[in-house]
Amino acid sequence: MKKTLKILALVLSLCMVVACFAACNNDADETLTDGNVVATDGDAADVSEDVSADAGEVALDYSDIKVGFIFLHAPTDSTYDKNFMNAVEEVQATLGLTNDQVIVMSDIAESEACYEAAMDLVDQGCNIIFGDSFGHEDYLIQAAQECPDVQFCHATGDSALAENIPNFHNAFASIYEGRYVAGIVAGMKINEMIENGEFTAEEAKMGYVGAFPYAEVISGYTSFYLGARSVCPTVTMEVKYTNSWFDIDAERTQAIALIESGCKLISQHADSEGAPKACEEYGVPNVAYNVNTTDMGPTTALISSKINWAPYMTYMIDCVVKGEAIDTDWCGGFNTGSVELTELNTAVAAEGTQEAIDAAIAAFKAGELHVYDTATFTVNGEALAEDFQADVVPDAAYTPDTDVVLDGYFAESEFRSAPYFSIIIDGITAVVEG
Amino acid sequence: MSHVAPHMEPPVRLSKRDVMPTWKGILVRIAGILLGVALSSLFIVLVTDLNPAEVFTSLFDGCFGTPRRIWNLLQNTAILLCISLAVTPAYKMKFWNIGAEGQVLVGAAATAACMIYFGNTLSPWLLFPLMIISSLFAGMVWGMIPAFFKAYFNTNETLFTLMMNYVATQVIAFLITYWENPKGSNSVGVINSATKAGWLPYLFDKQYLINILVVLALTVVMYIYLKYSKHGYEISVVGESENTARYIGINVKKVILRTMALSGALCGLAGLLLVSGSSHTVSVNTAGGRGFTAILVSWLAKFNPAVMLLTSFLIVFFERGAAQIATSFRMNESLADIITGIILFFIIGSEFFLNYKLNFRHSKKKEG
Numbered sequence: 001m002k003k004t005l006k007i008l009a010l011v012l013s014l015c016m017v018v019a020c021f022a023a024c025n026n027d028a029d030e031t032l033t034d035g036n037v038v039a040t041d042g043d044a045a046d047v048s049e050d051v052s053a054d055a056g057e058v059a060l061d062y063s064d065i066k067v068g069f070i071f072l073h074a075p076t077d078s079t080y081d082k083n084f085m086n087a088v089e090e091v092q093a094t095l096g097l098t099n100d101q102v103i104v105m106s107d108i109a110e111s112e113a114c115y116e117a118a119m120d121l122v123d124q125g126c127n128i129i130f131g132d133s134f135g136h137e138d139y140l141i142q143a144a145q146e147c148p149d150v151q152f153c154h155a156t157g158d159s160a161l162a163e164n165i166p167n168f169h170n171a172f173a174s175i176y177e178g179r180y181v182a183g184i185v186a187g188m189k190i191n192e193m194i195e196n197g198e199f200t201a202e203e204a205k206m207g208y209v210g211a212f213p214y215a216e217v218i219s220g221y222t223s224f225y226l227g228a229r230s231v232c233p234t235v236t237m238e239v240k241y242t243n244s245w246f247d248i249d250a251e252r253t254q255a256i257a258l259i260e261s262g263c264k265l266i267s268q269h270a271d272s273e274g275a276p277k278a279c280e281e282y283g284v285p286n287v288a289y290n291v292n293t294t295d296m297g298p299t300t301a302l303i304s305s306k307i308n309w310a311p312y313m314t315y316m317i318d319c320v321v322k323g324e325a326i327d328t329d330w331c332g333g334f335n336t337g338s339v340e341l342t343e344l345n346t347a348v349a350a351e352g353t354q355e356a357i358d359a360a361i362a363a364f365k366a367g368e369l370h371v372y373d374t375a376t377f378t379v380n381g382e383a384l385a386e387d388f389q390a391d392v393v394p395d396a397a398y399t400p401d402t403d404v405v406l407d408g409y410f411a412e413s414e415f416r417s418a419p420y421f422s423i424i425i426d427g428i429t430a431v432v433e434g
Numbered sequence: 435m436s437h438v439a440p441h442m443e444p445p446v447r448l449s450k451r452d453v454m455p456t457w458k459g460i461l462v463r464i465a466g467i468l469l470g471v472a473l474s475s476l477f478i479v480l481v482t483d484l485n486p487a488e489v490f491t492s493l494f495d496g497c498f499g500t501p502r503r504i505w506n507l508l509q510n511t512a513i514l515l516c517i518s519l520a521v522t523p524a525y526k527m528k529f530w531n532i533g534a535e536g537q538v539l540v541g542a543a544a545t546a547a548c549m550i551y552f553g554n555t556l557s558p559w560l561l562f563p564l565m566i567i568s569s570l571f572a573g574m575v576w577g578m579i580p581a582f583f584k585a586y587f588n589t590n591e592t593l594f595t596l597m598m599n600y601v602a603t604q605v606i607a608f609l610i611t612y613w614e615n616p617k618g619s620n621s622v623g624v625i626n627s628a629t630k631a632g633w634l635p636y637l638f639d640k641q642y643l644i645n646i647l648v649v650l651a652l653t654v655v656m657y658i659y660l661k662y663s664k665h666g667y668e669i670s671v672v673g674e675s676e677n678t679a680r681y682i683g684i685n686v687k688k689v690i691l692r693t694m695a696l697s698g699a700l701c702g703l704a705g706l707l708l709v710s711g712s713s714h715t716v717s718v719n720t721a722g723g724r725g726f727t728a729i730l731v732s733w734l735a736k737f738n739p740a741v742m743l744l745t746s747f748l749i750v751f752f753e754r755g756a757a758q759i760a761t762s763f764r765m766n767e768s769l770a771d772i773i774t775g776i777i778l779f780f781i782i783g784s785e786f787f788l789n790y791k792l793n794f795r796h797s798k799k800k801e802g
Contacts, residue, residue: 112713138624
């Protein structure tokens with residue numbers, strides 16, 4: 001027995017070593033390139049400007065396209081990835097792509113696993129690779145530098161403009177506009193409750209369960225709050241963080257804590273059913289994100305704002321088919337169909353809400369409405385200075401580098417698709433740790 | 435006790451087997467795997483409309499399809515093997531160390547700290563030794579805390595090491611709030627991506643080769659340590675019976691502390707290989723559950739480091755293959771998990787039948 005085991009072990013170790021060197025020879029030509037990283041400072045490029053080089057190919061057919069998707073979690077487990085998967089299925093059906101042309105890898109961690117997954121997709125012949133999580137960015141950049149002929153598109157990232165790698169692109173949507181509209185729905189509901197004598201206008205307080213004290217979250221709840229305050233001037237808001245993107249228990253606990261501290265309505269920027277279900281239990285109206293929660297809270301769910309990724313996915317595929325360059329940094333909105341609101345739960349919403357939603361969306365589409373109008377909010381009692389700078393170009397020290405106040409409003413997502421509004425405005429109480 | 439009629443004995447009775455010839459043992463194991471494959475094929479046919487042959491082809495394709503996949507397979511095997519080797523001395527001593535996850539994490543955090551704070555100031559000749567010492571030391575401390583309480587206060591090491599995992603996770607989560615980039619994103623990102631300071635070198639342009647070679651060397655050393663050294667002998671004796679160990683003059687407390695120091699330090703080494711040799715970042719998921727899988731690897735191999743080459747390879751093979759099945763057929767990962775589960779069940783089951791036999795009531799066979 002022991003002798004056989006020894007022999008077996010020896011054979012296996014030899015196999016391992018031989019496999020190492022066999023693999024060495026096969027792809028010895030792949031070396032890690034150092035990639036010239038040029039950081040731009042000062043003026044960030046205009047979002048619509050094409051910094052990326054032309055793909056340089058003759059026009060292709062849809063049958064020549066192979067797209068690889070890298071998801072952080074399995075779409076069956078996480079509503080965040082489910083939202084991307086729905087878009088993938090929609091785009092695949094619309095463009096008539098086969099399952100061989102659309103490869104989805106899920107449960108890819110924000111580590112070298114992402115780089116390996118991206119390179120594996122390259123090996124399988126993908127022309128476009130799409131990553132869905134913020135932490136995938138560094139690894140996608142590494143893969144993009146090594147494979148200049150493949151287009152890498154990354155949702156929610158913030159480095160493409162600064163890195164200036166021709167085949168690496170960021171994309172996001174002006175979801176803050178969607179949240180503003182959802183905020184109007186919330187504000188109208190609060191007005192209705194005040195009119196019904198449930199509480200006074202001075203007691204009107206909303207609660208918000210956020211994931212992390214991070215620009216994307218701060219930008220989101222500020223727009224939600226401003227939307228609500230545009231119809232209910234006395235409303236205030238308290239924010240609590242869960243320090244996780246997906247934590248059912250923490251989201252539930254924070255929602256209940258907010259309700260018990262007197263919040264009359266709850267919204268959240270976190271991906272689980274924790275908060276909506278807690279609201280249904282306590283009979284408190286709720287505004288959700290990305291998924292329609294009416295089935296979880298038939299008597300409390302109002303509406304959800306959501307990002308629809310299908311327009312961007314279609315756009316990136318079309319660009320490669322036509323041989324055109326993909327925008328380095330793309331930001332969708334109501335006009336592109338990237339920002340949407342789910343169906344209003346009329347059983348809960350106040351009278352006339354749908355009309356208000358339609359009017360606000362029309363104003364956004366026409367460019368007449370700006371969420372962060374500096375006339376509508378103050379910071380420590382003062383209006384935002386006209387020369388206020390935000391940290392648009394990512395750096396370790398978070399140096400403010402760009403004038404973002406234009407024509408009397410804070411121009412969110414205009415210098416970079418990923419949000420950079422990270423100011424706590426008056427009326428919002430948020431505990432910021434760290 | 436009421437009297438029981440002799441013919442009322444239970445229909446099946448277990449009895450310990452004599453040692454089986456090696457060739458027979460191997461045959462039983464192969465039969466176990468084949469039965470597992472057959473049952474999973476049946477499951478695939480019944481539950482999905484896929485062709486089992488295609489599913490198993492995809493399993494192999496996911497592991498051996500391209501040179502890159504072979505490298506990934508070897509790298510993942512190496513890391514799992516490293517952690518399995520680390521927990522083995524403790525288990526051989528019957529010290530239930532289920533805290534490898536935490537010990538790997540603190541080792542990873544120590545490595546990341548060196549890379550972040552000293553990466554761009556120290557020369558590589560100082561930086562690498564510093565990283566090695568601090569990761570080994572961090573893992574060692576994490577392993578010795580429960581060992582100390584076990585040795586001097588006879589606390590329950592299973593609960594203690596388990597709880598140390600949660601403490602380690604929280605420590606990392608806390609450190610990430612200092613290291614995160616950008617602020618609030620809860621992600622550290624690639625450390626020293628521009629300078630590559632503190633990254634283990636790529637041998638022959640191969641990123642993972644150094645990890646694989648280090649772990650292979652460690653396997654040999656661990657084999658010799660457990661089998662031929664005095665320490666190894668003491669570990670076996672303490673594992674068999676603490677009283678015997680005491681009787682023959684072994685200092686049990688010292689052996690427990692020393693062995694857990696070794697076990698923890700090697701987990702710290704795995705943390706070093708993970709951060710400096712592959713991911714170049716740190717998160718609460720850096721260990722990724724391997725601290726627990728390693729226990730399975732170690733026990734399946736009956737604490738023989740050479741056999742662990744095989745068992746760790748087997749586990750990683752199914753893991754990688756399963757991921758490929760999920761991707762190729764756009765199936766939920768659950769299908770792959772079920773297949774892996776069935777086959778592992780049969781592998782563990784064949785170990786059972788190697789040690790025991792079933793005696794049926796009507797069996798005419800005489801028992802020895």
